Amino acid sequence: MCGIVGYVGSGDAVEVILEGLSKLEYRGYDSAGVALIQNGKIRIEKKSGKLNNLKNHLEENPILSQVGIGHTRWATHGEPTDINSHPHYSEDKSVAVVHNGIIENYISLKKDLQKKGYKFISDTDTEVIAHLFHFFYDGDMIDTLRKVLKEVRGSYAFGIVHEKHPNELLCARKDSPLVIGIGENQNFIASDVPALLKYTKNVYFLENGDYAKIIKDKIEIYDYEDKLVIRDKHEIKWTLDQATKGGYPHFMIKEIYEQPKTLEETLRRRIREDYSIDFNELLTKEELENIKDIYIIACGTAYHAGLQGEYAIEKIAKLRVDVEVASEFRYSDPFVDKNTLAIFVSQSGETLDTLLAMKECKKKGATTLAITNVVGSTISREADKVIYTMAGPEIAVASTKAYTNQVLTLFLFAIYLGDLKNSITMEEKILLLNELKSIPEKISEIFKYEDKIKFIAQELKDVNNGFFVGRGLDYKVALEGSLKMKEISYIHTEAFASGELKHGTIALIEKGIPVVVLATQKNLIEKSISNIKELKAREAKIITIAQKSDMELSEVSDRIIYIPDTLDITSGLLSVIPLQLLAYYTSLYKGIDVDKPRNLAKSVTVE
Numbered sequence: 163m164c165g166i167v168g169y170v171g172s173g174d175a176v177e178v179i180l181e182g183l184s185k186l187e188y189r190g191y192d193s194a195g196v197a198l199i200q201n202g203k204i205r206i207e208k209k210s211g212k213l214n215n216l217k218n219h220l221e222e223n224p225i226l227s228q229v230g231i232g233h234t235r236w237a238t239h240g241e242p243t244d245i246n247s248h249p250h251y252s253e254d255k256s257v258a259v260v261h262n263g264i265i266e267n268y269i270s271l272k273k274d275l276q277k278k279g280y281k282f283i284s285d286t287d288t289e290v291i292a293h294l295f296h297f298f299y300d301g302d303m304i305d306t307l308r309k310v311l312k313e314v315r316g317s318y319a320f321g322i323v324h325e326k327h328p329n330e331l332l333c334a335r336k337d338s339p340l341v342i343g344i345g346e347n348q349n350f351i352a353s354d355v356p357a358l359l360k361y362t363k364n365v366y367f368l369e370n371g372d373y374a375k376i377i378k379d380k381i382e383i384y385d386y387e388d389k390l391v392i393r394d395k396h397e398i399k400w401t402l403d404q405a406t407k408g409g410y411p412h413f414m415i416k417e418i419y420e421q422p423k424t425l426e427e428t429l430r431r432r433i434r435e436d437y438s439i440d441f442n443e444l445l446t447k448e449e450l451e452n453i454k455d456i457y458i459i460a461c462g463t464a465y466h467a468g469l470q471g472e473y474a475i476e477k478i479a480k481l482r483v484d485v486e487v488a489s490e491f492r493y494s495d496p497f498v499d500k501n502t503l504a505i506f507v508s509q510s511g512e513t514l515d516t517l518l519a520m521k522e523c524k525k526k527g528a529t530t531l532a533i534t535n536v537v538g539s540t541i542s543r544e545a546d547k548v549i550y551t552m553a554g555p556e557i558a559v560a561s562t563k564a565y566t567n568q569v570l571t572l573f574l575f576a577i578y579l580g581d582l583k584n585s586i587t588m589e590e591k592i593l594l595l596n597e598l599k600s601i602p603e604k605i606s607e608i609f610k611y612e613d614k615i616k617f618i619a620q621e622l623k624d625v626n627n628g629f630f631v632g633r634g635l636d637y638k639v640a641l642e643g644s645l646k647m648k649e650i651s652y653i654h655t656e657a658f659a660s661g662e663l664k665h666g667t668i669a670l671i672e673k674g675i676p677v678v679v680l681a682t683q684k685n686l687i688e689k690s691i692s693n694i695k696e697l698k699a700r701e702a703k704i705i706t707i708a709q710k711s712d713m714e715l716s717e718v719s720d721r722i723i724y725i726p727d728t729l730d731i732t733s734g735l736l737s738v739i740p741l742q743l744l745a746y747y748t749s750l751y752k753g754i755d756v757d758k759p760r761n762l763a764k765s766v767t768v769e
């Protein structure tokens with residue numbers, strides 16, 4: 163999604179803004195631009211395509227400035243052209259605006275402004291902000307911003323500069339992320355922390371509805387009631403190296419390889435010596451007794467993690483769970499009341515669909531729990547309770563280490579609930595926790611089969627269609643394997659419950675079509691073998707993922723990738739690893755931009 167960077171100080175604004183925007187490239191974008199104040203005038207430069215187009219242009223046409231805003235745009239209203247790129251000017255070029263989000267009432271605002279004589283040159287919703295700011299401008303920046311904010315509906319993060327205020331930068335946020343970076347004699351704004359790490363580790367996370375005036379040595383933040391407020395200063399613990407590739411060719415492969423370490427960190431932080439789970443007294447026994455319904459609500463990969471979480475909570479804590487896609491949840495008139503526990507899983511903590519579903523649940527009185535990776539994110543701050551995953555910054559669009567950390571966290575949460583409910587014995591708990599503790603090492607074992615996975619990826623790179631199938635827990639992992647393959651290799655794949663194939667989809671099976679069969683559940687092996695035989699009879703090419711001791715599967719498979727032996731219930735933490743690698747190498751061999759696949763954004767902050 164769009165990225166915003168802003169700077170006010172005594173340094174080179176162009177350098178800071180371009181550096182910051184390059185750290186936001188992972189969010190996905192199709193054009194980039196800057197607005198800088200130079201000699202009392204605003205100069206906007208913007209280019210469609212990659213950030214390098216803008217960089218090259220600015221090298222040839224340099225701008226000396228110490229105040230400015232920059233933007234990478236992911237098109238929502240209007241084509242990704244130079245004109246629709248941000249920043250946008252007011253008609254007299256006195257104001258420039260960058261915006262992330264959607265102004266829902268922009269059409270009526272635009273009509274009103276047109277009646278007043280304002281002329282629009284782009285198709286964007288953002289241009290109304292520049293004209294509105296011009297219309298309300300009364301000499302006082304914060305007063306003008308306040309009037310603009312009273313007019314707009316929707317989600318937004320803004321950066322605004324005005325030619326008459328060459329030392330000031332304005333910003334505002336609602337339902338879209340924005341952080342203020344605190345420097346020495348210089349301050350910053352950005353959509354995400356990696357954009358700031360080169361310059362500062364101290365930040366303010368703006369609350370929903372906050373807006374601010376920033377000069378180089380002062381930051382004034384106001385809340386949605388227009389009160390001057392003091393927000394907590396956060397120190398970011400990530401290093402720039404953690405947020406960069408560290409020697410790997412892509413973030414995705416770096417993040418796949420980080421999984422043993424990040425999972426170890428989660429285990430170390432959450433499992434106490436007496437085998438109890440440390441979630442900081444998240445729920446009391448009485449609170450749990452009052453809970454009648456549990457929902458897990460999320461999108462994409464986080465939704466798939468939720469499916470494994472559902473399985474774990476039902477099996478371990480013996481509580482019924484519904485997993486819902488966040489974008490559907492709000493419109494399905496769900497059964498939610500004060501006896502509901504609604505769990506929201508989100509890597510970024512900024513996904514608008516998930517956030518809006520959370521707001522709906524809060525309105526209906528539910529207890530909301532966020533499981534998120536980003537400290538200070540909107541979802542973490544809006545939820546009643548929070549569990550942070552320990553995945554570290556995830557930059558690649560395709561989520562990998564966040565997924566396994568979400569699954570592990572949900573498993574630990576299931577054990578935590580099981581303890582509160584006495585639904586798990588000490589022996590069962592020790593067995594399960596010891597197995598979970600062995601997962602990081604077992605993942606490292608799987609990395610040794612990378613050459614075999616590369617070989618299969620070479621075979622897959624030329625196909626147009628494929629299937630991922632599995633039974634029980636394997637089906638839930640198949641869904642994630644299929645999504646991973648689709649989003650970064652652009653191969654059309656679908657995931658099915660193996661037993662469901664014969665009810666229709668088997669019609670699509672023909673000679674040579676690849677079918678990845680997940681067959682890690684020991685009690686279902688025979689059934690899986692029968693399904694494989696049905697597929698083979700139609701000449702599908704079978705790529706099986708199985709536990710090491712289930713050798714019999716090799717006889718019916720064309721290719722087989724083994725994972726180390728594990729408990730059936732924990733197998734999903736291992737079987738997903740070869741699927742991540744398979745997607746990565748298939749994408750690589752197809753020559754696709756693995757970390758930034760087309761049409762996708764890392765943080766999806768529109769509905």
Ligand code: M6R
Nearest residue numbers: 462463464508509510513560561
């Ligand atoms: O930040 P979130 O976990 O809320 O994001 C949810 C999905 O947008 C995300 O998992 C998406 O499906 C990924 N591209 C999958 O790799």
